Amino acid sequence: MMIIVPEQGMNVEALQTKYPIIDWEIYTEGTKKYCKIIRVGNHTEVHHFFDDMLKAFDKDDLEMLWSLVKEKFNSTEPTDDKEREIWVELKRLFEPGTYDELWKLQKKIHDLTWRLYDSCGVHHVYTKDGIDIYMLVEKEYPLSRGTLTLMLVTKLLVDQDNKMSRELLRKIFMQVERPRR
Template identity: 30%
Template sequence: MKDFKGMTYDEIMPIFEKQGDFNQAFLAKDSEEIHKEEVEVEKVKEDVVVEQDVEKEPIKEYQLLGRMEAKDMEVYKLTRADGSSSYHGDLQAFFRRLDRQDMHDLYRLVQERFQTTTLEGHDLILWGDLKMIFEPDEGDEVWRNQQDWKLMKWKLHENCGVHSLLMWGTPMEINMLVEKEYPLIKDILEKMLRLQLEAEEESTMALELIKFIKSQIEE
């Protein structure tokens, strides 16, 4: 109304008629033409996703740089095939920033180093943590002492498909792939369900994980 203030009827009507003609032309499009435009939009979206996937380079090297005294943690440097690099403070930092393929690449690199070098310190710890994720051994002392676990938090890292059990009073954590069955006793499985799984809202992966845990209890 502010734009039309001071204008006469004869001045206003052509503006309305022009806009009306535009609206009618849009509404006159048949459903096939509209569907064609929608398909083109979706194709552009898919092309963008594919392009992003193609641009992603695999991890080619990992290095333990040393301790960051200010935060009391070891710092790892990951370098990709294109030369880009990123820095991570601990395993949970890996989970927050890497995807499933990245985790496989990292485990392969650590395995290769383990075969040619005597690992020690945090390199050895990292190898043990990754081995527990990808090749769990039910004879390992960690799994045999489940009755001592005091669960504090159950967390899902959807980007890499890993879920973590954090404990009270200890830095120990149990990290597992969402689709893989681990040697968890029934008591721990039930305690996991009583915890509130931390995940993104309306997460399909979280629902599937909970269903998977329930199926293990029922076996």
């Protein structure tokens, strides 16, 4: 006789077929706008918020979307608010500029929440005041010592404890401890 026993921690998603992203567009339904992700085989998914996309993406998806967005806006400017949102968030993520207004807003950060999306290697600092900072785990961003310290005293929200979360905490700690210039 065969008995099937569910194993805890088994990743069912790993057994599913993953379809690469081949295009994207802004999809409107009523008054709401979504980012529509088009995958090979015409598999589509829509995301209203950027962090919803991060929950569903892995690193390859994120890099492919950045490539497609960059290609589209290489010769034109985003005309739609949702297009601009996707462009700005991905540009900040992959090509952070020290003169971006976002980094000046750090002075207003006194209370934050910090989350790791380990499937795509992004961590997200956000406040009740609507300040959102998305960062790739492997990159360093122009964060102030105050923001870095707040990150360390705040619980890092993760789906599960893993090497990436421990390495991220170590990296942030090293940035705080680095001598000032």
